[in-house]
Structure formats: structure tokens, C-alpha cells
Amino acid sequence: xxxxxxxxxxxxxxxxxxDFSLVVEPGEILVLIGPSGSGKSTLLxxxxxxxxxxxxxxxxxxxxxxxxxxxILRRRIGYAIQSxxxxxxxxxxxxxxxxxRLLGWSRSRIRDRVSELLALLQLDExxxxxxxxxxxxxxxxxxxxxxxALAGDPEVLLMDEPFGALDxxxxxxxxxxxQRIQRQLGKTILFVxxxxxxxxxxxxxxxVLDHGRLVRVGTPAELLAEPxxxxxxxxxxxxxxxxxxxxxxxxxxxxxxxxxxxxxPIAASATLDEALSRMMAIGVDRLAVRDxxxxxxxxxxxxxxxxxxxP
Numbered sequence: 001x002x003x004x005x006x007x008x009x010x011x012x013x014x015x016x017x018x019d020f021s022l023v024v025e026p027g028e029i030l031v032l033i034g035p036s037g038s039g040k041s042t043l044l045x046x047x048x049x050x051x052x053x054x055x056x057x058x059x060x061x062x063x064x065x066x067x068x069x070x071x072i073l074r075r076r077i078g079y080a081i082q083s084x085x086x087x088x089x090x091x092x093x094x095x096x097x098x099x100x101r102l103l104g105w106s107r108s109r110i111r112d113r114v115s116e117l118l119a120l121l122q123l124d125e126x127x128x129x130x131x132x133x134x135x136x137x138x139x140x141x142x143x144x145x146x147x148x149a150l151a152g153d154p155e156v157l158l159m160d161e162p163f164g165a166l167d168x169x170x171x172x173x174x175x176x177x178x179q180r181i182q183r184q185l186g187k188t189i190l191f192v193x194x195x196x197x198x199x200x201x202x203x204x205x206x207x208v209l210d211h212g213r214l215v216r217v218g219t220p221a222e223l224l225a226e227p228x229x230x231x232x233x234x235x236x237x238x239x240x241x242x243x244x245x246x247x248x249x250x251x252x253x254x255x256x257x258x259x260x261x262x263x264x265p266i267a268a269s270a271t272l273d274e275a276l277s278r279m280m281a282i283g284v285d286r287l288a289v290r291d292x293x294x295x296x297x298x299x300x301x302x303x304x305x306x307x308x309x310x311p
Contacts, residue, residue, distance in 0.1 A: 001024055001025060001026040001027075001028075001060070001156060001188040002023070002024040002058070002156060003024070003058065003059040003062075004020050004022045005021055005057040006020070006021055006056040006057070007056035007057070008054050008055040008056055008212075009052075009212075010054045015211075016037075016212050017039040017042050017046075017053070018039075018212035019056070020212070024190055025188070028189070029189045029191060029202055029203055030189070030190055030191070030203065030205050031191045031192075031193060031198075031199040031205070031206045031207070032190065032192045033194065033199045033206060033207070034194075034208055035210070035231075036194065039211075039212040039213075040192040040194075040209055041161075042212075044190060047065065047158060048074050048077045048158060049065055049066075049068075049073055049074075052066075060073070060077070060156065061076075061155060077155070077156050078150050078151075078152070078154040078156070078157040078158065078187075079149055079158045079160075080142075080148075080149040080157065080160070080162045081159075081160045082163075082165055083165075085145070086145060086148075090132075091129070091130050091132060092131050092132070092133075092144050093111075093114050093130065096113075096118075096144065096148045097110045097113070097114055099151050114129065114151075117147040117151060120150075120181060120184070121177065123140065123143055139173065142162060142163060145162065146174075146178075146181075150185070154187070155188065156189075157187050157189045159178075159191045162174075164193070164194070175202055178191075196236055199220075200220045200244065200248065203219075204219065208223075208229065208231060208235065210229075210231050215232070216229045216231075223236065245306050246272035246305065247273045249272045249306065250268065250269055250270065250272070251266055251268050251270050251271070251275050251289055252289075252297075253272075254300055254306070255289045255297060255298040256298050256299050256301060257298040259298045261287060261296075261298075261299040262288060263282070263287070265296065266278055266288070266289055266290070266300065267290060267291075267292070272305060276302075276305065279302060285301065285303070286301045
């Protein structure tokens with residue numbers, strides 16, 4: 001859906017992006033992460049031509065974005081940013097309807113689309129349709145920003161640290177909403193963050209940048225098992241890598257099938273960090289495991305947990 005082919009961008013003597021190549025598959029959430037100044041946001045802004053590359057080629061659905069008029073290109077792309085950027089004197093409805101109005105949709109179609117998106121983002125229509133941005137909490141405003149980005153039914157959603165200014169509870173809720181929306185709509189999402197926990201939670205794959213270069217790309221499990229670069233180790237928290245892996249693997253992946261166990265069983269769908277917490281709370285090194293119907297499956301042993309990581 002998005003292809004970067006040997007893309008570079010210079011600002012004077014400073015190289016923000018250096019010979020970057022990567023393909024983002026249709027329906028994928030790909031997260032860009034790296035230190036400040038590593039080129040994450042620059043890459044994002046080159047996709048919708050807010051910034052032009054110095055060298056290389058970017059394709060959207062196989063078409064070179066340089067060959068598309070910017071206003072036409074941007075109608076194919078939703079864009080959600082940290083500052084939200086809602087028009088303060090417009091209602092929520094009018095803010096969400098920005099792109100559909102530019103596309104010439106009928107009033108009835110726009111009204112139906114706003115209703116659909118308010119429901120999708122779990123915003124009560126009676127309360128929020130006529131509300132103004134100053135009447136919204138930070139989390140509500142960010143939901144409206146995501147709804148506006150989705151309003152024209154874009155092929156791709158670009159998200160530039162959209163939840164960075166929110167409190168942890170609201171941030172976690174919106175991360176879960178993003179996952180739910182992506183599963184429901186199947187949109188391709190290119191997501192920028194500086195928070196590795198957010199990257200691990202959201203990313204189907206994670207691309208790690210350093211000084212404008214791609215240094216590692218892989219699934220969360222792949223990065224945790226084999227970081228492959230010192231920066232990845234640093235972003236993952238060094239000695240805490242093994243513990244992070246526990247939040248990504250389920251009990252089912254490590255149980256010894258067929259063994260009989262005592263005590264209150266844990267669900268096979270539970271994560272290994274949940275299992276570890278249970279073991280520590282009751283002082284045992286093994287747990288009986290059951291399936292969704294309550295039938296015994298086997299036993300989980302502490303010694304089988306994946307706590308070792310290859311640097």
C-alpha cells in the first residue's frame with residue numbers, strides 16, 4: 001500500500017532521512033520509532049507531500065505520489081496528529097465533515113457518515129454532534145480527530161504521535177480503540193511514536209530509525225527475541241527485554257499439554273505476564289491451564305518462560 005524506495009531528505013547540510021526503503025502492506029499497522037530527530041515524522045509527511053523527498057520514490061497503491069496532485073493525494077490519506085488541529089469555531093459534526101464537504105458529498109451522505117463515525121469512535125451522537133472543541137476532553141478531541149481523518153474513507157491513515165499528550169489511562173483506551181478500528185475497517189496505518197510500549201502494543205511490525213536510517217524492522221516478538229541493534233536494546237529497556245516478551249505471548253504457547261495440574265487453572269488465552277503475576281501471588285512455579293470451555297489442557301511451568309533474549 002505504501003512503498004519507500006531509497007528515499008532521502010536533506011535540510012541544508014542535515015540529512016533527516018537517508019536512503020530509506022520499506023514496504024507497508026495493505027491492512028497493516030506499521031509503527032515508526034526512534035529517537036527525536038531520527039526522521040519518523042519527516043517520512044510520514046513525505047507520504048502526503050507536506051514535505052518532498054530530496055531523492056528516491058514513494059508509492060501509494062503502486063502510484064508514485066510525486067505524480068499526483070497534492071490535493072487529490074491528500075483526499076486518499078487520513079492524517080491524525082498530536083495537536084488534533086480541530087477548527088475551534090466549528091462543531092464536532094462540521095469538523096468531521098471537512099473532507100467529505102471538499103469531496104462534494106450530499107448533506108444526507110455527510111450526516112450519515114458523521115453518525116457512523118461517532119458510533120465507531122464511541123462518542124454519543126446526541127451529546128457530541130453539536131458540541132464545540134472547547135467542550136471536549138483531550139481524549140474526546142483526539143477521537144474526533146481520528147474520526148475526521150477517517151471521514152473521507154481514505155486508503156491510508158497516517159498517525160503522528162496522536163496520543164502523546166494524553167494521560168496514560170486515556171492513551172491506553174485510545175490505543176485499544178485504534179486496534180479495534182483497524183480490525184473493523186482494515187485500514188493501512190503508518191503510526192509514529194517515541195514510546196516503545198505503544199509500538200509493541202499497536203504494531204504488526206515496528207521499524208526502528210536512527211539518524212534517518214532504518215536499523216531494524218520486525219514484529220514485536222521478533223524484536224524482543226532478537227533486537228539486532230544496540231538502539232533497539234536501549235528502546236526496549238535493556239535488561240527488561242524478557243519481561244516485555246511475557247506481555248506478547250499467551251499461556252497456550254508455553255504449556256505442557258496433557259499434564260495434570262492442581263489449583264485454580266489459568267486460561268490458555270491469558271498472557272504470560274498475567275501467569276507470572278498469578279504464580280508470584282500464590283507462591284507456585286506451575287499452573288494448571290484450561291481452554292475457553294473450562295476443559296483442562298495441561299500445565300504451565302515457570303522454567304519454560306522465555307526470559308532470555310539474544311542481543
